[in-house]
Amino acid sequence: MSCEKNGCKCNGNSEFKFVQLDPVIEKYKNVPGSLIKILQAAQDINGFLSKDIINYIANGTGIKPAKIYGVATFYAQFRTKPIGKYLIMLCKGTACHVNGADMIEEAICEELNIAEGETTADGLFTLNCVACLGCCSLSPVMMINGEAFGKLTKESVKKILYELRNQERAEGVK
Amino acid sequence: MRVIVGQGSCGLAAGAAKVHQELEKQIKENGLNIHVEITGCIGNCYLEPIVDVIDDQGVKKTYVCVKPEMVKEIVEQHLQGNSAVEKYLISKEDSAILRKQKRVALRNCGIIDPTSIEEYIALDGYKATEKAVTNMTPEQVVDVIKASGLRGRGGAGFPTWFKWDAARKSPGPDKYMVCNADEGDPGAFMDRSVLEGDPHSVIEGMVIGGYAMGAVEGIIYVRAEYPLAIKRLETAIEQAREKGFLGKNVFGSKFSFDIRIKAGAGAFVCGEETALIASLEGERGMPRLKPPFPAQKGYFQKPTNINNVETFANVAWIIHNGAAAYAAMGTEKAKGTKVFALTGKINKGGLVEIPMGLPLREVIYDIGGGIRNGKAFKAVQMGGPSGGCIPASLIDTTVDYEALTKTGAIMGSGGMVVMDETTCMVDMARFFLSFTRKESCGKCTYCRVGTKRMLEILERITQGEGKDGDIELLEELAAKVKDGAMCGLGQTAPNPVQTTIRYFRNEYEDHIYKKKCTAKSCKSLLTFSIDKDKCTGCTSCARKCPVKAISGEVKKTHEIDPHVCIRCGKCLETCKFKAILVD
Numbered sequence: 069m070s071c072e073k074n075g076c077k078c079n080g081n082s083e084f085k086f087v088q089l090d091p092v093i094e095k096y097k098n099v100p101g102s103l104i105k106i107l108q109a110a111q112d113i114n115g116f117l118s119k120d121i122i123n124y125i126a127n128g129t130g131i132k133p134a135k136i137y138g139v140a141t142f143y144a145q146f147r148t149k150p151i152g153k154y155l156i157m158l159c160k161g162t163a164c165h166v167n168g169a170d171m172i173e174e175a176i177c178e179e180l181n182i183a184e185g186e187t188t189a190d191g192l193f194t195l196n197c198v199a200c201l202g203c204c205s206l207s208p209v210m211m212i213n214g215e216a217f218g219k220l221t222k223e224s225v226k227k228i229l230y231e232l233r234n235q236e237r238a239e240g241v242k
Numbered sequence: 243m244r245v246i247v248g249q250g251s252c253g254l255a256a257g258a259a260k261v262h263q264e265l266e267k268q269i270k271e272n273g274l275n276i277h278v279e280i281t282g283c284i285g286n287c288y289l290e291p292i293v294d295v296i297d298d299q300g301v302k303k304t305y306v307c308v309k310p311e312m313v314k315e316i317v318e319q320h321l322q323g324n325s326a327v328e329k330y331l332i333s334k335e336d337s338a339i340l341r342k343q344k345r346v347a348l349r350n351c352g353i354i355d356p357t358s359i360e361e362y363i364a365l366d367g368y369k370a371t372e373k374a375v376t377n378m379t380p381e382q383v384v385d386v387i388k389a390s391g392l393r394g395r396g397g398a399g400f401p402t403w404f405k406w407d408a409a410r411k412s413p414g415p416d417k418y419m420v421c422n423a424d425e426g427d428p429g430a431f432m433d434r435s436v437l438e439g440d441p442h443s444v445i446e447g448m449v450i451g452g453y454a455m456g457a458v459e460g461i462i463y464v465r466a467e468y469p470l471a472i473k474r475l476e477t478a479i480e481q482a483r484e485k486g487f488l489g490k491n492v493f494g495s496k497f498s499f500d501i502r503i504k505a506g507a508g509a510f511v512c513g514e515e516t517a518l519i520a521s522l523e524g525e526r527g528m529p530r531l532k533p534p535f536p537a538q539k540g541y542f543q544k545p546t547n548i549n550n551v552e553t554f555a556n557v558a559w560i561i562h563n564g565a566a567a568y569a570a571m572g573t574e575k576a577k578g579t580k581v582f583a584l585t586g587k588i589n590k591g592g593l594v595e596i597p598m599g600l601p602l603r604e605v606i607y608d609i610g611g612g613i614r615n616g617k618a619f620k621a622v623q624m625g626g627p628s629g630g631c632i633p634a635s636l637i638d639t640t641v642d643y644e645a646l647t648k649t650g651a652i653m654g655s656g657g658m659v660v661m662d663e664t665t666c667m668v669d670m671a672r673f674f675l676s677f678t679r680k681e682s683c684g685k686c687t688y689c690r691v692g693t694k695r696m697l698e699i700l701e702r703i704t705q706g707e708g709k710d711g712d713i714e715l716l717e718e719l720a721a722k723v724k725d726g727a728m729c730g731l732g733q734t735a736p737n738p739v740q741t742t743i744r745y746f747r748n749e750y751e752d753h754i755y756k757k758k759c760t761a762k763s764c765k766s767l768l769t770f771s772i773d774k775d776k777c778t779g780c781t782s783c784a785r786k787c788p789v790k791a792i793s794g795e796v797k798k799t800h801e802i803d804p805h806v807c808i809r810c811g812k813c814l815e816t817c818k819f820k821a822i823l824v825d
Contacts, residue, residue, distance in 0.1 A: 100542065103524035104507050108466070142526040142683075144508030145466050162429030162623065162659045163585035165673050199510065199677065201467065202431035203255045204585035204659075205287030205592050214469070216255030222815075 086124045088113050093128035103131060103139055107146060116147040144198070152187045152194040154232060157211040161200030164207040172208050173197065175222040179229050192236060193229070243276055243321060245269075248292040248352055250283030250438045251470055252431075256290035257309070264310040265293070268317040276321060282439020284352025285343075285593035289336060292352075295320055304332040339590060342609050344571060344597045346579045347395075347432075347555040351439030351593075356474050359481040362442040368487050370561035374450045375495040380410060383454040387557070389565035391577030396422060396513070396550030397625060397654045398730070399576075399643040402557075405547050408537035409455040412545035419448050419457040419499075420541065420548040422518060423464040423471070426510040427626030428677060430657035432581040433551035435593050437464070437471035440555065441478035445501060447554025449492060450561060452499045455547050460501035463518055466508055475503055510627075510681035514729045515540075515548045517683065528683045529729035550655065552581055572598030576642035580653070586623075586660040587614045596641065603637045606660060617662040621745070625654025627674045627681075628734035630741030631667065650741040652734070666763035667746040668753050672700035674738035678731065688726025692719055693735055700739070705766045708754035713743060762824055765809045769825050774799045776821035783813035783822065 092109040096102035106129065110121050117140050126133040140146040156176065160169050173184065176195055180188050187194040203209045206218025210225070217228060247253070247262045265278050284292060289306035293316070296302045303326045305316060312330055319327050345351075354361040362368070374383050388403035409417060421444060425433040437444060448460040464472050479501050482488040490498045504522055511517045512527040519541050521527035540546025556578060560568045569577045576598040582605065585591045589611035596605060602622060606612070613619050621631040630651035632639060639645050643653050661670070679693040696719050699712050720736030727733050743750060752758045759767040772783075772792075777799045784792040784800055791807040794800030802813070814822045 101522060101524040104521065105505075105524075108505065108507065139524070139526055142509060143506075146507060160428070162626065162657065162673070163591075165428075166586045166659060166661060166665055166670075198467070199426065199681075200428035200430070201251075202425070202434045203252045203287075204429055204431055204583060205252060205290075206255050207585065209255065216251070218252075218255045 086110075086113070086121055089121070089124065090128070093125065097129045103129075103136065104143070107136070107140055111146060116150050118148070150187070152192050153236075154193050154212050156193060156195045157198045157201065158195065159199075159201040159203070159207070159209045159211075160197045161202075161204060161207070163204035164200075164209060167207040169208045171222060172210065172220050172225055175225050176210075176229065179226045192233065243298060244279060244294075244296040245276055245321065246279045246281050246294040246296070246355075248282070248284055248290060248294075249280045250435055251468075252283060252287045253290045253292065254470070256287075258291035260310050261291045261293065261308050261313060264313040265317065268313050269321065272317055272322050274317070274321055279355050280357070281354060282351045282356050283435040283593060284340070285348065285435070285595075286336065286339065286590070287592035288590050289332065289592075292332075295326070297324065304337070305330045306332045306336070336590070339594075339609055339611075342604075343595050344579050345595045346559050346568070346571075347436060347443075347552050347581050348593065348595045349440070349559065350443060351435055354440065356439050356441055357477050359442060359478065359485065362440070366562060367442055367558075368446060368482075368485075370558035371446050371449050371487060372493045374561055375453050375492050375497045380454045380456060383450060383561070384410065386561060386565045387454070390560045390568040391565075391572070392553065392556055392560060392568065393576065393643070394550060395552035395556070395580065395655070397628065397652060399653060402549060402553055405537060405549070406451055406454045408535070409457075409545050409547040412538050414545055415458070417455055417457045417545040418541045418547070419452040419455060419460040420518070420522070420546055421448055421460065421462040421551060421554055422513065422515070422548050423462055423468075423551045424506045424512050424518060425465060425468075425551070425655065426513050426681075427628075427655050427657045429585055429623075429626060429659045430583045430655050432583050432593060432656045434468050434471055436551050436555050436581075437468065438474055441471075441475045442482065443555045443558055444475075444551055445478055445482055445488070447549075447557035448501060449488065449499055450557050451547065451549065451554065453492075453497050455545075457499060457547070460499060461522060461541070462501060462503045463506055463512070463522060464503060466505045472503060472505060479503070509683075510677075511683045511729070511731050514731060517729065518548065519546065526683070528685050529731075531728060552656070573640070573642045575644055580641060580656060582656045582658045584610050584658050584660070586658075587617065587662040587665070588612070588660040589614055598642050599640050601638050601640050602632065605641065605658070606637070610660065613660065613662050617664065619660070620663050620665060621661045621667065623651075623659040623661065623670065623738075624657065625652040625734075625737070626657045627677045628652060628730065628737055629654045629657070630737045631661070631670065631745065632741075633745040635745075650737065650744055652737070664761050664763060666704070666759050666761035667742045667749050668700065668759075669704050669761075669763050671739045671742045672697065672704050675700055675735070678735040682731065682735070686727045686729075686732055688723045689728075689732030689735065692723035692726065693732075695719060696723070696736070696739060703750065703753045704759075704764045706753070706757050706764070708750075710754070712754055713747065713750050717743060765811070768809050769804055770802050770807055770809060770811075770813065771804075771823045771825070772800050772802055773821045773823050776819050778819055778821075780818070782818075783816050786812045786816045788812060 208220045209218045249258045291308045293305040293308045392402045393399040509527045512521045514529045517527040517529040536546040581595045675697040679697045682689045684690045779797040791803045
């Protein structure tokens with residue numbers, strides 16, 4: 069499968085794209101138990117774990133691709149699909165659930181016209197529901213690219229997304 | 243004059259960074275020479291962002307719910323003019339909450355700057371480590387912990403000394419001390435606050451424990467969702483190494499010990515110790531059978547001991563203040579204190595540390611300030627997805643391992659989610675099952691398939707398609723999943739279902755036989771109608787209705803067709819006259 073289909077922009081020259089990962093593989097390939105660390109670094113570089121990058125790691129470490137894929141799909145942190153510019157992590161922990169996280173999810177899905185786990189057509193937003201962000205006293209909470217937004221209401225969440233989208237449009241015009 | 247801004251994750255989420263920036267800006271504009279310091283979470287999360295101002299006489303004033311626009315006034319009037327801005331200060335009632343607590347594990351949280359080892363040392367930090375490694379034998383350390391009665395704070399409550407002793411007696415030169423900071427219970431954030439607010443206390447606990455069991459290395463397994471905790475731990479470990487508190491010959495003794503951090507990748511099951519070890523080894527985090535216990539064969543088959551963050555945070559305090567001081571707190575079987583994350587429909591949510599043996603009523607009403615919006619208290623959920631719901635009738639249950647287990651719930655790691663009359667208990671059971679179903683690693687059939695079947699039944703019930711016999715089937719499956727699962731996740735997954743059936747069977751029956759959700763939470767079971775006396779015929783609900791279920795002429799009473807209505811609630815949100823009735 070060509071790289072582009074996986075969302076990679078390396079024009080098929082995946083070797084070139086992943087050289088940034090070489091020092092990490094070099095450092096950890098002989099340290100037992102380092103696969104998760106390598107995968108975390110790979111995801112930081114590439115945004116997600118494509119088939120190509122998994123094969124690249126397999127070549128570098130000697131670990132079988134099937135095993136790497138097994139580890140990658142076991143943990144919630146790893147993604148095998150590309151994500152949008154803004155990753156929305158909506159907390160679905162107990163406190164958020166009790167305080168209406170489902171309603172917030174509805175509002176986000178309505179505003180962005182996507183379902184949980186999907187990315188908007190313009191590649192701007194991805195919605196992921198997560199177990200708990202640990203900001204329970206501010207529930208319901210979501211985190212967008214690391215920044216937390218608390219005490220959400222249907223209105224406030226729509227406003228936040230609307231403003232981000234406007235900001236993107238304004239930058240696009242420039 | 244000192245200015246300190248609370249900057250744990252919750253403080254930052256509430257906007258503490260913006261307040262910090264504004265403080266620095268205003269201080270500069272006023273030509274003052276004050277450095278704005280940071281601290282961890284004090285626990286009053288509902289009051290964040292919190293700013294402490296300590297004057298030259300050492301008098302502390304606390305500003306709460308600080309917004310950037312309030313900063314100018316505080317700087318000009320208090321920092322410049324030396325008189326506090328009374329209207330923004332913490333109320334007497336709120337500051338009393340802290341006094342009702344007994345802070346051991348959280349002793350430094352919200353007080354010291356977590357990025358400064360000097361501030362930690364100034365409050366007797368690392369004295370316990372020095373005492374242990376230079377003046378005590380490993381056996382003596384184990385004995386002190388035994389006498390203190392410290393039990394694991396991760397949930398199961400296993401005596402800490404016993405695990406250390408077993409690992410110490412296990413043969414082999416390479417042993418490992420692991421800190422379980424994979425706090426996965428939704429609705430719990432005690433460990434995060436300790437790691438962010440007082441990382442050195444955890445490091446100290448690990449060094450002392452490592453000395454007692456004879457470990458060569460410590461590993462902290464932290465959730466990847468806690469980036470700030472990882473950052474602060476990295477800084478703290480680096481500082482401790484520079485001081486010689488970590489690394490070769492700790493405090494000049496023969497004991498060498500270093501710590502590294504391992505970021506988890508998001509899997510609830512990794513809270514189980516054998517799964518955590520598998521994850522440390524870079525594998526899928528799947529549990530294995532015990533025995534052999536990690537004390538015999540753990541990380542890469544070497545003797546390994548695993549304790550929770552809060553357990554470690556208690557250790558240095560016990561060594562420094564003595565076992566008797568610790569054992570003086572709590573009940574006969576549960577000594578010391580426990581930290582809880584008090585959340586849900588509570589007025590004053592946050593972190594609280596209380597002596598064991600306190601009744602739940604005092605925690606919820608005296609410390610937590612009761613239920614939000616004057617609603618009625620219905621239940622409190624303890625122990626997350628492995629725990630259970632304790633109903634209002636048992637609110638005088640005391641907080642200790644045995645009393646809580648008797649109710650069907652567990653002490654757990656410290657999540658305490660309060661629910662009111664608008665929380666549907668069947669929906670809560672469904673919520674927890676959807677979590678455990680997703681997090682089941684899939685190794686044991688009963689856990690993998692059983693949780694899925696249970697979830698399907700609960701989903702059916704909450705959607706109004708419950709059948710006669712569903713409750714009994716749930717009960718049967720719950721017992722079998724418990725018996726058929728190998729690890730703690732599966733063995734406890736049915737707890738939320740069992741406790742809600744035990745205490746709220748009537749709600750299940752209402753859903754199944756009367757097709758009613760008394761808490762008015764399960765949408766499929768609600769009927770929307772229009773109050774003829776209140777409707778003005780403004781047509782706004784009819785225009786908003788996505789399925790055109792509402793009809794009526796302008797300025798005349800409207801009507802909802804129940805067969806068309808999809809119960810989305812749009813009309814309820816739209817109506818300005820409160821004319822939409824929900825039943």
